[in-house]
Amino acid sequence: MIIWICVAVLLLSFAMTGLLRRYALARSLIDVPNERSSHSIPTPRGGGVSIVVTFLLAVPALASVGLASESSAIAYLGAGVLVSILGFADDHGHIAARWRLLGHFVAAGWALFWLGGLAPLATPWGQIDLGWSGAGLALVYLVWVLNLYNFMDGIDGLASAEAIFVCAGACLIYGVTGHTELIGYPLVMCTAVAGFLIWNFPPAKIFMGDAGSGFLGLIIGALALQGAWSNSAFLWSWLILLGVFVVDATWTLLHRLLRGDKVYQAHRSHAYQFASRHYVSHRTVTMGVVVINVCWLLPIAAWAAFNPAYGIAGLALAYAPLCLLAYRFKAGSRE
Template sequence: MIVWWLLGVVFAISCGLTLVLRRYALAKSLMDIPNERSSHSVPTPRGGGVAIVAACSVALPVLGGMGYLEGASLLGVLGGGLLVAIIGFADDHGHIDAKWRLLGHFIAAAWALYWLNGLAPIQLFGERVDLSVIGSVLAAFYLVWMLNLYNFMDGIDGLASAEAISACLGMCLVYWWFDATSLIWGPLVLIGAVAGFLCWNFPPARIFMGDAGSGFLGFILGALALESAWVRPELFWCWIILLGVFIVDATWTLMRRLLRGEKVYQAHRSHAYQHASRRYQSHLVVTLLVVLINLVWLLPIALLVGAGWLGGGAGCLIAFVPLAMLAWKFQAGVAG
């Protein structure tokens, strides 16, 4: 019962601190000013994602002290996430050159992988694959990509928050259904922390997440997926499937821009979700559609993979092909 009260406290801390951060941003003129690359039209305070970081930083160690989280995974996941958040916070308040941000991101990934013992053996099309050191290198790139793609996808009101909540809810169901409840507490804390922030970020948003919050979220979600693979290899694929909307949109957009020779580190508004928000003239509609896709399409596939009725590679293929078609339909990667 104490644990469930703690989750309520996490929500309250996040919600209250977001209000404080909003007032701080207004006082210090930390505003996201609309420009030709923006998906919003009104100057809006930024940096509210720090509330998510703070709430998680309070709750996760408490759960660790109560024996609900392993110390090694807590050090790796939260420690790496905090480093990413610090880098993002500094960038929100000034500017850090892209190469130094990237170096910091890889250091955070290496830290997390050290404590998580690298990449666990995975099931790929029915075969158990242990990539050893190569796997850890790939896992580092995966973590860096996850935190950056989450930053790329945090471009309209409520979307990054709704994606995190729906993906974590889906994984809590997967963990419960397939008797992996020891892993459930990390996603539950994220749900509480992000839900508190969403009270202020729900369309029309009164504050934006900022790089500190989006990078932290992407890193933590990616690290939780790697942690779950040590319990059951199928669980890693369940995470990837549930995060499919963000993975496909960001990856498709990046590849298309690379092929055209564009500077991919420059801000733009050519993601599929950005085109969709302009087509429907609504951030809320797109955010709710993404949640619907997660719950109606991706969650059932994740459950089939978790049950072992469908392989992880096949599950990703089935899940991602329609998402790729949507990315093509909404012209992901095409300047808008």
């Protein structure tokens, strides 16, 4: 049944992205290059709506065949609809940053409530339950992952390829550790994004837009929290798989904060953006990230899943060279 659901999601996502491209062209929803852009050709935007719609349609289907719990379905449907509506409205006009952020916290809070909050963390000193402080930390974490995914969606194919890798990597780890009951959501997300990536692979024929990138960030962040309730080590595994995006976005934000920049203003000073200009190729950078993910982050994430007490050590090991890359490509620096 899961195979048929995924096939339907893939085909629907591909077809819907094509229709959204026609809609964007007809409504002049075009990303026109400016001094803060990483692309040089006017390109339709908003194609990420296909990811949102196909994933959310699959949620009740997964629940109906016993591949998802009722509480998790409510979490993803409610939070996903809210954050995608905010992104869709922002793609079509403009919503003040403070109202977007408020909506993000509401959506994250909804997901957190239905998923049960933050599971006890696996550490070298045993399981640590952070209680209410953990819930607050998890709320900030979800909002940050939502926004960092938006920040990192700046060159062709990168955000899509990252989502497919992270979710496929999680499926692999769930499979080898015997937690196949958790595979449903990330596998469906893989196929929903794959249908869109056919249109978004460099050179992109359509961009994801805020509706898609924010949705991906929130759902991926929530999937990590859900997995941690089955095995506390899975939270470390998800964070390791997300390493490229977490390090680049966080390093860039901190650098700009320390310099006194207005962090809510658009810019192109992430490491991946400097790299795309250095290599004069979106495809080179996107494929380079895929290689880092598969050859470096995936093995460490799998190791952390089997060694929960050392998950923090695995996280530090995984992030160390990524920090060096962020420094090498001057993440956060002014051009």
